[in-house]
Amino acid sequence: RKEVEQDPGPFNVPEGATVAFNCTYSNSASQSFFWYRQDCRKEPKLLMSVYSSGNEDGRFTAQLNRASQYISLLIRDSKLSDSATYLCVLMDSNYQLIWGAGTKLIIKP
């Protein structure tokens, strides 16, 4: 089983809709969690950290469920510019990043 699992998609979503991704992880000792965004053939960029209490940044909301070992990302009022691959990332006990393979999101006009 992979340490971090994501649905590869693609998720095809109309502009303005709400979309949610889940990501499951196997290492219960994971310290921190992040969502990164990666545009085609570009470097990944940090979208947001994920906290146990849940956190929101504008149209983006992230949640962590340690008991079930999953994290989620919710995007409201999706924009064409949200089209990208979203990577679920955790930091392990050695302070290294473990990456999912990403979920591809396509926002359609």
Next chain:
Amino acid sequence: DAGVTQSPTHLIKTRGQQVTLRCSPKSGHDTVSWYQQALGQGPQFIFQYYEEEERQRGNFPDRFSGHQFPNYSSELNVNALLLGDSALYLCASTVGATWAEAFFGQGTRLTVV
């Protein structure tokens, strides 16, 4: 203030050759981590350098080696290239292990033919 810069941006090599990739971290960052990202996959950790020493290493063979210089810049060397080494190689700079403030370079796309 430049972020993380990597060179070259693209590279084509033949099987069996050797390659050196370079990374200059963001100003003020002292730790450099290297990742390999194959097409359709997430980045895989290769190794991390801090204070000119390899501090941690992922599951990569000894063909992959590196170096960090006193100015914190780093090199990734790959010997005896295989077709499977074709990937995007990413460099990330941090201050220690503060990943919430990590910056990635634009990557070097290596194609082995």
